[in-house]
Amino acid sequence: MKDRAELVIIGGGVSGLGTAYQLAKRGFTDIVVIERDYFGSGATGRCGGGIRQQFSEEYNIILARESVRMFEKMSDELGQDIGFRQGGYLILAHTEKEAEDLRRNVRLQNSLDVPSMYMEPEEALEIVPELNIEGLSAAAYCPTDGVAQPFLVIKGYVDNLRKMGVELMDHTEVLDIKVENGEIRKVITDKGDIETRMVLNAAGAWSRNIAKMVGVELPNKPYRHEIMATEHMKPWLKPMVISFHNGVYFSQSHDGEIVGGIGDPNEPSSYNIKSSLEFLERFTSVVVRYIPIMRKVKVMRQWAGLYDVTPDARPILGPVDELPGFIQAHGYSGHGFMIHPMVTKLLAEYIIDGKTSIDIEPLNLRRYTSGETIQEKNVVG
Amino acid sequence: MTDLRIHRHPILKYVRGNPLKFYFEGEERTGYENETIGAALYATGLKEFSHSFKLDRPRGIFCAIGQCASCRMRVNGVPNVRTCITPLEEGMTVERQFGAGEKPTNTEVRKTFKKELEADIAIVGGGPAGLSAAIYAAKFGARVVLVDRFPKLGGQLIKQTHKFFGSRKHDAGVRGIDIAERLIKQVEENPNIMVLSEAEAFGYYEPATIAVAGKDTIYRINAKKIIMATGAAEKALLFENNDLPGVYGAGAAQTLMNTYGVKPGDEIIMVGAGNVGVIVTYQLLQAGVKVKMIVEAMPKIGAYFVHAAKVRRMGVPILTRHSILRAYGENQVEGATIVQLDDNWQPIPGTEKDVEVDGIAISVGLRPTYGLLDQAGVKIQFVPELGGHVALRNRNLETSVKNIYVAGDIAGIEEASTAIMEGRIAGLSAVIDMGLAGDDAKELRESVRAELTELRAGPFGARIRQGLEKVEVL
Numbered sequence: 009m010k011d012r013a014e015l016v017i018i019g020g021g022v023s024g025l026g027t028a029y030q031l032a033k034r035g036f037t038d039i040v041v042i043e044r045d046y047f048g049s050g051a052t053g054r055c056g057g058g059i060r061q062q063f064s065e066e067y068n069i070i071l072a073r074e075s076v077r078m079f080e081k082m083s084d085e086l087g088q089d090i091g092f093r094q095g096g097y098l099i100l101a102h103t104e105k106e107a108e109d110l111r112r113n114v115r116l117q118n119s120l121d122v123p124s125m126y127m128e129p130e131e132a133l134e135i136v137p138e139l140n141i142e143g144l145s146a147a148a149y150c151p152t153d154g155v156a157q158p159f160l161v162i163k164g165y166v167d168n169l170r171k172m173g174v175e176l177m178d179h180t181e182v183l184d185i186k187v188e189n190g191e192i193r194k195v196i197t198d199k200g201d202i203e204t205r206m207v208l209n210a211a212g213a214w215s216r217n218i219a220k221m222v223g224v225e226l227p228n229k230p231y232r233h234e235i236m237a238t239e240h241m242k243p244w245l246k247p248m249v250i251s252f253h254n255g256v257y258f259s260q261s262h263d264g265e266i267v268g269g270i271g272d273p274n275e276p277s278s279y280n281i282k283s284s285l286e287f288l289e290r291f292t293s294v295v296v297r298y299i300p301i302m303r304k305v306k307v308m309r310q311w312a313g314l315y316d317v318t319p320d321a322r323p324i325l326g327p328v329d330e331l332p333g334f335i336q337a338h339g340y341s342g343h344g345f346m347i348h349p350m351v352t353k354l355l356a357e358y359i360i361d362g363k364t365s366i367d368i369e370p371l372n373l374r375r376y377t378s379g380e381t382i383q384e385k386n387v388v389g
Numbered sequence: 390m391t392d393l394r395i396h397r398h399p400i401l402k403y404v405r406g407n408p409l410k411f412y413f414e415g416e417e418r419t420g421y422e423n424e425t426i427g428a429a430l431y432a433t434g435l436k437e438f439s440h441s442f443k444l445d446r447p448r449g450i451f452c453a454i455g456q457c458a459s460c461r462m463r464v465n466g467v468p469n470v471r472t473c474i475t476p477l478e479e480g481m482t483v484e485r486q487f488g489a490g491e492k493p494t495n496t497e498v499r500k501t502f503k504k505e506l507e508a509d510i511a512i513v514g515g516g517p518a519g520l521s522a523a524i525y526a527a528k529f530g531a532r533v534v535l536v537d538r539f540p541k542l543g544g545q546l547i548k549q550t551h552k553f554f555g556s557r558k559h560d561a562g563v564r565g566i567d568i569a570e571r572l573i574k575q576v577e578e579n580p581n582i583m584v585l586s587e588a589e590a591f592g593y594y595e596p597a598t599i600a601v602a603g604k605d606t607i608y609r610i611n612a613k614k615i616i617m618a619t620g621a622a623e624k625a626l627l628f629e630n631n632d633l634p635g636v637y638g639a640g641a642a643q644t645l646m647n648t649y650g651v652k653p654g655d656e657i658i659m660v661g662a663g664n665v666g667v668i669v670t671y672q673l674l675q676a677g678v679k680v681k682m683i684v685e686a687m688p689k690i691g692a693y694f695v696h697a698a699k700v701r702r703m704g705v706p707i708l709t710r711h712s713i714l715r716a717y718g719e720n721q722v723e724g725a726t727i728v729q730l731d732d733n734w735q736p737i738p739g740t741e742k743d744v745e746v747d748g749i750a751i752s753v754g755l756r757p758t759y760g761l762l763d764q765a766g767v768k769i770q771f772v773p774e775l776g777g778h779v780a781l782r783n784r785n786l787e788t789s790v791k792n793i794y795v796a797g798d799i800a801g802i803e804e805a806s807t808a809i810m811e812g813r814i815a816g817l818s819a820v821i822d823m824g825l826a827g828d829d830a831k832e833l834r835e836s837v838r839a840e841l842t843e844l845r846a847g848p849f850g851a852r853i854r855q856g857l858e859k860v861e862v863l
Contacts (some may be wrong), residue, residue: 239469240442246491264442264489283611285594289503304467304493307591311512 010175012203014038015359017194017210018218021052023157023337023343024210025165032172036360040202041169043178046066048162050212052345054313056235056257056267057389058248059346060153061098061122064385066111067370068322069120071347076152086164091157091262096247098135099148100298106253107146113386114148124150135247138299143231146203155248155259158345185221192194192222192333206333213279213314215338223329227376228339229277229317233269233389234287236310240264249298250388256294257388266305269389271292281312315342320381325351325371326358335359336373342389391434392651397677400550403650411481420477425454425466427460428649429472429481436721437460438472442489447720449634451713453641455538456622462486469736501748502606510819513590513761516544517805519618520572521812525820527581529826534583534610535576536601542576543569545622545640546805548647550675551668554693555804565805592766597792611614614819617762618812621755621776621798626660629715632836635722639752640670645678654720654748658721658725659683662711666752667692670700676690681744684711684727686734704790714741716749717754725749757799765790774856775801783863785818786811801856810841
């Protein structure tokens with residue numbers, strides 16, 4: 009194990025490993041990545057693998073659009089099939105208000121080169137013939153949205169990083185971070201100490217605990233989100249189907265399982281990731297309402313993970329004013345996997361060049377004290 | 390058409406019920422109301438039940454008790470139905486799947502009911518351990534809900550036509566099927582016990598809830614105590630073409646012939662000369678199947694001497710230091726290549742021999758089915774002496790998750806007689822721990838414990854005793 013490194017990354021999900029990969033690609037390899045459990049054991053490995061560009065807010069749309077472009081090349085680049093499939097995202101609206109939101113979002117997305125389209129419920133039947141459109145007011149569809157397999161992405165990063173000489177430490181816990189004279193000096197782990205001047209905090213829902221070690225308060229809160237998978241079937245459901253009306257999402261993975269979840273507005277903030285029967289009942293009844301043949305499909309597994317949620321549902325990226333070597337990469341609020349390619353590329357630019365090709369200032373932690381926040385509304389799960 | 394149904398048997402009388410018509414890939418076939426789809430198809434000569442979904446390899450019935458995936462078919466427009474445990478119904482349409490199943494086309498809305506049940510004790514598994522736990526807990530007034538996957542209670546005991554060994558008080562000389570009937574009767578007549586048959590316990594939820602998928606009903610059983618008695622699954626063996634239709638567990642052969650009265654094949658080879666292998670060989674002979682030989686990799690026979698002597702007398706050679714090298718045949722077993730092993734368990738070149746058979750029965754041991762325990766977060770350890778992954782527990786069979794108990798093969802692979810004793814201990818412990826019973830139950834538990842210790846005494850119990858030392862640690 010290395011006892012010093014230029015950068016220590018805390019967190020072995022797509023945020024941490026992705027940043028390590030983007031850095032290593034540019035020759036910056038003096039990195040140690042520390043993961044408390046196994047790689048992808050946090051939100052990455054527990055997420056639904058959805059990749060969507062249909063956001064309500066310009067900045068998120070751009071990050072997602074650029075990320076899709078990177079996902080399209082990722083299997084080739086990593087030499088690892090990541091199970092990327094562009095079946096699109098079909099968003100279902102129930103009310104006139106929701107239909108109006110979709111129309112406005114599609115206009116904004118189109119202006120940013122995202123090929124989403126607004127449609128009547130009947131037109132959605134061409135994309136999902138099994139859909140029950142009763143009670144729907146409209147739909148939106150973006151054909152270049154899709155899904156990928158989170159664990160295959162993790163595997164791609166891990167294999168490449170090892171070859172590139174980056175040190176990866178799983179089953180290792182960060183116990184403390186030592187700061188002297190306003191500078192980071194050392195990361196203390198249960199396997200030994202690592203001297204460093206720079207730490208990337210990519211610990212997902214646990215990022216606030218890491219920040220506390222250096223006296224930085226984060227506004228992030230963890231929320232349990234449950235998810236389930238059915239038996240395998242031959243491909244039939246092309247897009248990811250979602251609705252902001254009830255917070256449901258489901259798609260067919262490239263293995264053939266239907267994977268999906270539904271948000272619970274009454275879920276309290278906690279680190280609980282146990283599964284509940286209430287979730288199964290709520291989710292299956294909503295899915296069956298949209299796709300009646302799902303009534304005959306058997307549930308195979310269920311699990312849960314944590315959304316790392318910020319007050320404006322947008323990530324916190326970049327340095328903090330109090331401690332310049334302490335860089336943030338968390339707070340993805342349920343969208344980390346889908347926007348991580350571009351986000352990690354920008355973080356690598358920041359670390360190497362000190363500036364980024366897309367300004368990440370608006371996502372700095374200081375926005376919560378200066379009051380310059382813009383709310384992302386399109387959140388599901 | 391081929392009919393593999395057994396019409397005369399020295400011990401069993403088959404109650405098949407009324408004939409039913411069903412359609413297999415468009416062709417009309419006849420089965421009976423007490424058969425599963427799988428048994429009915431097997432009886433008409435079908436071996437190739439499905440194709441694997443990655444490599445498209447033909448697969449046939451392997452476990453016959455709903456634990457593997459090889460018999461899945463499309464039934465009435467619904468994919469991935471486990472035909473080996475799904476009862477046959479009049480007019481059913483059954484088709485094979487090549488690779489993964491297609492989406493359902495069946496949009497029939499059968500009303501699904503949701504029922505919440507309050508119970509003192511929920512028991513998962515209706516084999517000897519689960520039945521005994523239910524009987525002993527109900528003795529002290531506990532309200533018990535017993536969940537079982539199969540149409541008929543009794544677990545594997547209802548297939549055991551042989552007489553039990555041991556002392557008289559442990560039912561020596563009584564056939565397994567008769568012990569099962571007695572236990573089932575006691576359970577069914579007990580007003581404190583509610584039985585959910587053809588019901589799959591699919592999840593444990595805190596604090597002590599078991600979710601169950603019945604035929605048309607989803608049950609939520611809110612219990613105070615849970616006893617897991619889910620039994621075991623047969624181990625597979627690694628050899629070339631070990632997934633060819635016609636390669637099946639010895640237990641599957643037993644299920645086909647003793648539960649459904651269907652011959653697993655005409656000429657077969659048995660792999661493994663432990664108790665299961667030798668006893669099932671004897672039962673195969675009773676069912677009119679020719680067992681060409683038993684091969685056993687160990688230098689000596691593992692089964693009780695009496696059983697081994699009996700099958701040898703009936704002309705079945707037992708070849709020790711022999712194993713199976715490969716199965717061969719196009720889409721189904723046409724033969725097995727056997728080979729002699731040296732002292733390092735390596736095949737001796739030049740000793741390969743082809744044996745023409747239409748079935749290869751594997752009896753290389755069982756492993757506990759611990760999935761539900763694992764999901765509940767119970768501490769599990771791999772203990773070879775007990776057959777695989779088992780729960781850590783205290784002497785009263787309570788696991789590391791409070792209020793969850795284990796009994797029977799899930800707690801370690803043994804025999805029906807020990808499963809019965811463990812079931813009693815778990816049932817009694819549950820009522821004692823919840824304050825429903827006092828000193829009389831404790832006394833009873835001590836006497837059951839003494840009997841269990843007696844059953845495990847002697848050289849045959851040595852390995853089990855070693856295994857238990859590793860897991861009775863809480």
